[in-house]
Amino acid sequence: MIHEQESIVIKTVARLLVPFIQLFALYVIMHGHSSPGGGFQGGVILAASFILLSIAYGLDEVKRRFSIKALTVLTSAGVFLYAGTGVLCLLLGENFLDYGVLPVVEPRGMGMLAIEIGVGITVMAAMVSIFHDLLDFE
Amino acid sequence: MIWQLDLILLVFTVACAIGALVIKDLLGSVIMLGAFSLFMCLLWIEMGAVDVAFTEASVGAGITTVFFVIAVFKTERRSKD
Numbered sequence: 001m002i003h004e005q006e007s008i009v010i011k012t013v014a015r016l017l018v019p020f021i022q023l024f025a026l027y028v029i030m031h032g033h034s035s036p037g038g039g040f041q042g043g044v045i046l047a048a049s050f051i052l053l054s055i056a057y058g059l060d061e062v063k064r065r066f067s068i069k070a071l072t073v074l075t076s077a078g079v080f081l082y083a084g085t086g087v088l089c090l091l092l093g094e095n096f097l098d099y100g101v102l103p104v105v106e107p108r109g110m111g112m113l114a115i116e117i118g119v120g121i122t123v124m125a126a127m128v129s130i131f132h133d134l135l136d137f138e
Numbered sequence: 139m140i141w142q143l144d145l146i147l148l149v150f151t152v153a154c155a156i157g158a159l160v161i162k163d164l165l166g167s168v169i170m171l172g173a174f175s176l177f178m179c180l181l182w183i184e185m186g187a188v189d190v191a192f193t194e195a196s197v198g199a200g201i202t203t204v205f206f207v208i209a210v211f212k213t214e215r216r217s218k219d
Contacts, residue, residue, distance in 0.1 A: 028192075036188040044196040051204055127201060134208045 014056035021049040029120045033112040039119025046120065047127035059135055071129040078122030085114045143184055151177040162217050168206040175199040 025045035032038030054062040086097040089111070094101045099111025154177055158170035175198030182191035 036192050038189070041192045041196050044193075044201055048196070048200050048204075051201075131204070131208075134205060134212070137212065 010056050014052055018049050018053055021052070022046060025049065025120075029116050030113070032116040033109060039116035040123055042116070043120040043123030044127060046124040047131070050124075050128050051131055054131070059132070063132070066128070068129065068132065071125045071132070074121055074125035075129065078118045078120070078125065081118030081121065082115055085111060085118070139185065144181070147177055147181045147184060151181060164210045164215055164217055165207065167217075168203060168210060171206065172199050172203040175202075 025042045027042075028037035028045060029039055029042030032042065050062060050066065085099075089098045089101055090096050092101040092103075097111075097115075099108045101107065102111050104110045151174060154170055154174035158167050158174060161167045161170060175194055179191045179194040179199065182188075182194055
């Protein structure tokens, strides 16, 4: 359904905006534990940047760089990061997702950050693959 | 909490919701739903729930609008009833 646009205005504005949207999304994910925002919101904003890119440059261009297989792997990798952090705490002798025992500086903040990054990756990949599936559906 | 601002935002929210229900053109209805999400987001901010407002703005006004627009283009634009 979506093909490459002829309009140079749309393409230029999309190309200029996408890096700033992605930077803002990473900021929202990184500051999720101390300010409003978090993994879910940051992942949705990151997915919105890819949706803007595929509206402006056509779906095939985005699919060439970001295949369905990569999206599936990313969806699973985020869940794996979330559960892996929890199981790591379990292996170190505490409860599931009890970040206090992680062997890093500032273990609670870092544990929460790992969770947020996992949620962000999963939400981004799931939203973009829903978008691709909706467009491919006949 | 400023109750005058609260009341104005609530009136706009209800107006957008009723508009989204009564408009026959489904594309216009989707856009009204996006406006409803925007006013709902302002209402959340005004009541102090910034995190919920963030989710409402990114999911309600951003992603679901895109999904609904695709759904309208994949089916048909006019509503039967």
